[in-house]
Amino acid sequence: MILLRDDTTDTGCGLALVxxxxxxxxADxxxxxxxxxxxxxxFAEARHLLGTGQAHNRTRAAVERTVPFGLCCYTITVAWYALHGHQPGDVAEHRRRAPWYTTKxxxxxxxxVAKLRRVIIAARCIPPAQGQPTxxxxxxxxxxWAAVSTNAAA
Structure with a gap:
């Protein structure tokens, strides 16, 4: 057992590793x-925010697919945010709404996840912009395209 505590305190321990x-x-x-x-x-975020591991599966295949699928959703969400969702003012906006996050x-x-949900809802509710195909x-x-590729193959 290893007991760890902050250098600034001399009472108790902050973490016990067994x-x-x-x-x-x-050290290792x-x-x-x-x-x-x-x-x-x-893993904790995937469980709490995306519901990974909360499905009530009955078959072996479903059980083996659920958690990996949830972790794929996690990855896709982070990748989407990095490529398309991130705005430089996101953290400042969060601090404005929740001022206790001074170190965020x-x-x-x-x-x-909240931003992805807002974008999905907006895409469903806002009509397509001019120039966007229907x-x-x-x-x-x-x-x-299908007709041209079929004719070219013949």
Whole structure:
């Protein structure tokens, strides 16, 4: 067992690490714990924010697909935010709405999910902008491409 505490206090401990590994040094065990922390945070966020692991599956295949699918959704959300959703003022806007986050320097997964939800809702509610193709126009182009590729193959 390794007991850790902040240098500024002399009472109690802030963290207790218990291990069965008797060959590694305390520094190695603490480093291993630190490296694992971001993975555990990812799993917790996927459970709490995206519902991963809350499905009531009955079949083996469904059970084996649910968590990986949820983690893929997590990845897609972060990738979407990095490529299309991030705005430089996002953190400042969050601080304005929640002034107790004085040390917030980067968006959290919760921020990313909230923004993705807002974008999806807006896309459903706001009519397409001028110059944007309608669904019928998109289908017409796709049918034309299919017809041309069929004729070229013949």
């Amino acid at each position: 291990t069965t590994d008797l060959t590694s040094s305390p 065990l603490i480093t291993r714990y630190e490296m694992r922390w971001s993975i555990e945070v990812t 320097t980067a968006p959290s997964l919760s921020d990313m 669904e019928q126009e998109i289908r017409t182009v796709q049918q034309t």
